[in-house]
Amino acid sequence: MSETTTLSLDAMGGDYGPEAVVPAALGALERHPELHITLVGQRPRLLEELERQRAGEPERLTIHHCNEVVGMDEPPSQALRYKRDSSMRVALERVRAGEADGCVSAGNTGALMATARYLLKTLPGIDRPAIMSTIPSRGGATHMLDLGANIDCTAEHLFQFAVMGAVATEAIHGVERPRVGLLNIGEEEIKGNEQVKRAAGLLSASEPINYVGYIEGDGIFTGEADIVVCDGFVGNVALKSSEGVAALISEYMRTEFRRTLLTRLAGLVAMPVLKALRRRIDPRQYNGASLLGLRGVALKSHGSADAFAFGRAIDTAVLEVQQGVPGLIEARIEPLLAGAKEGA
Amino acid sequence: MSETTTLSLDAMGGDYGPEAVVPAALGALERHPELHITLVGQRPRLLEELERQRAGEPERLTIHHCNEVVGMDEPPSQALRYKRDSSMRVALERVRAGEADGCVSAGNTGALMATARYLLKTLPGIDRPAIMSTIPSRGGATHMLDLGANIDCTAEHLFQFAVMGAVATEAIHGVERPRVGLLNIGEEEIKGNEQVKRAAGLLSASEPINYVGYIEGDGIFTGEADIVVCDGFVGNVALKSSEGVAALISEYMRTEFRRTLLTRLAGLVAMPVLKALRRRIDPRQYNGASLLGLRGVALKSHGSADAFAFGRAIDTAVLEVQQGVPGLIEARIEPLLAGAKEGA
Structure with a gap:
């Protein structure tokens, strides 16, 4: 674990998009002094929202511009195939590229799971990720x-x-x-x-x-x-x-x-x-579902999450990164699977 | 539909047995002047409970003695095979024999479904009864x-x-x-x-x-x-x-x-x-699950039902008998199944 934790947030996903994600990000930066956040989405919309929050461009927060958004009802395969420049996908790509330690999205679950699985891959010993x-x-x-x-x-x-x-x-x-x-x-x-x-x-x-x-x-x-x-x-x-x-x-x-x-x-x-x-x-207190079994941290926020709820999902992502959950799963699963085979 | 409706009640089933079933039966007789009830169970226990309710042996209520009781955790196959003289089974047998129009039991669901299916059989066109x-x-x-x-x-x-x-x-x-x-x-x-x-x-x-x-x-x-x-x-x-x-x-x-x-x-x-x-x-208001798809009316009351809740299950049984639900299902299912096959 590095001393800083970096999350990439799909800033366009969910029913409220930047309206919920931007204030949630600002709140999380205050709660976690070690946290860096990249907001992934349409820069003008994000700047506008930062303006509305009177936040300017705060330290430890960067914007990664991308054009597209995955619709809440879009079929996962379509999102995966045709939305290469969507905020959801780019946010996940940053995790794969090691530019972020984890990702949070309030976008549609099917598309998020399919894209996360495609980009991050499952851990060895894990056949299927789970929520x-x-x-x-x-x-x-x-x-x-x-x-x-x-x-x-x-x-x-x-x-x-x-x-x-x-x-x-x-x-x-x-x-x-x-x-x-x-x-x-x-x-x-x-x-x-x-x-x-x-x-x-x-x-x-x-x-x-x-x-x-x-x-x-x-x-x-x-x-x-x-x-x-x-x-x-x-x-x-x-x-x-x-x-x-x-x-x-x-x-x-x-x-x-x-x-x-x-x-x-x-x-x-x-x-x-x-x-x-x-x-x-x-x-809202319990918002933030973990996509487990992937080679990276990915959190799904409820589509209808407001800033408070999205913030809870960010907090869980921070914890998963800092505890190194994917690595722990990888370390635990192999001997357990071996044990289960012997026991069977 | 005859002018009277007769129900046989498994008086020993459920967590409370006669303590819930007997007062529920007395209440139902008051609500439904056309109703006749047979309490199936251990006569001494039932008489004792009627005594406690200061009811003596009221009109339109008879007791059918039997010795055994199906345990709440008893495996269905065991109940079916070895508990021939259980209150649950005898109550259902009265329906099969035409001595009762329907049955209510708070006994264990698995045993009730297995015994009801064995004794009453499923309606033509129905592969499996459902709750x-x-x-x-x-x-x-x-x-x-x-x-x-x-x-x-x-x-x-x-x-x-x-x-x-x-x-x-x-x-x-x-x-x-x-x-x-x-x-x-x-x-x-x-x-x-x-x-x-x-x-x-x-x-x-x-x-x-x-x-x-x-x-x-x-x-x-x-x-x-x-x-x-x-x-x-x-x-x-x-x-x-x-x-x-x-x-x-x-x-x-x-x-x-x-x-x-x-x-x-x-x-x-x-x-x-x-x-x-x-x-x-x-x-308790919603107590009484219908076992549908059988050649007879059978209701499952929640195991923890008190007299009020058991009474609600009796009311539903009365309605199912008076509306002739099994006959209606039989009449409707054949053309629908034929239609589904054509449509498929």
Whole structure:
């Protein structure tokens, strides 16, 4: 690790583009004195936004101009083939070229994953990169992967996800010997599909992995495991369903407090409590999904992230770079895979 | 439909057994003057509970004694093979024998599904029964299936679930031309596994089905579709994740309102609103999952259901019997399957 950490930010991605990324970058530079940031995107738009933030061109911040932007609904293969000068791709290319230690983008997940995989390549021993995110739970936080990069996964893929998740959680979040669970359903006998059952066998046989068994959907939020492993289809549905419920409950709450003059008054009295509650379930706090298994640090910010949320993703990227997460995964995966083969 | 409706209740199933089932039965008899109930279980325990409810042996309620009980963790095959005199099995046998029009059990899902399938058989045109439940959503309610009966599903299975879901939702909940969505993830290109994509083709080609396209996890709760179709693994994880989030938010809310004397006071002021909110997200209201695709009505109540929740499952069973849901599915599925084949 060099003494400085350099991140390249896709400044055009996401629903808000520079409007969110530029202030997030300025905030991050203040929080991390060792951080250097390259904003990748359309220079005039970025200068305009820096102007709006009354920031001029601050130290440790540079602009790398590029013309194109990957659309939020653009198919990954199209982005990969035809958008050679997009802010997303150029931001990732800087990581490949060693000009940046890591990259953050709020652009579309499919394109980001495809481009990152193409440019950075997967680590030796890793067949497929996976997306990991942090989710609030009773114990504090649960880390879950994959969240949408891989639809059909073999037991070996799930095993690799478990290793990547364990290494990253230990390095980024300081959890020692993190407990790894496999997402499954609770019905006896019809319990789990073949991949999940076989992955359970691989994980049980791997001594260095602290495997704690099957976790059901509600277990994601009870803190039974530090890491929950599943295929990308199931993980994506679980994550989005959870967001959907949280949004519905918030809406119900607003409706109930707005029903009459009396309930509005009650809402005023309860306001500080409701605000504290909102802070606890604020998804912006948990923004920043790690693309694990690549030869470089790449973070996906939620498309709808504002400056605060994008800043959280930057903070995680800084940690991953400084802890050297890709290197740690590489160092850990080989002996574990060897061990799993012996154990099988 | 005869003028009376007769249900057989597995009175020993679930975490509370007769303690929940007996008062639920008494309440249902009051709500439905045409209803007859047979409580299936250990007569002494049931008489004791009726005594406790000061109900003696009320009209329209009979007891059918049997000795055994299926354990909540008992493997389905074992229950099926060795528990011939269990309350669950005998309750289902009464439906097969025509002595009851439908059955409700809070026993273990796997055993209930296996026994129901073995005794009642699937309807012609249906390969696999599915579990459907109602979930609160912005529009009021969303109906989702499968929730755990089938792990690996082909496109044809998903198509059959869609038909069963549409028929049942129209009949039970009075939704005309209900909108059917397929649960999927939002990433372009990697969008969906093969089964889901092929099921989308089958549904688009089927004119009588009001297919509205893919629904992501959060869409379950926004009311974009009346029916959300998925395989049992994904459905079960989505449902349980959602329950987990709701429980976590409730816990956060309690914690925040208990933090200081001031927040406790705020909680007192806000109490009526919080109660109204709790009612809206009370999962007991939505208790009672339909086992669809069988030659008979069978409802699965949540294992932890209390008398109120079990009563909700009874109400749904009454509706399914009186609307003749199995017959409606049978009548609808044949032409639809034929149509899907032509359309394919």
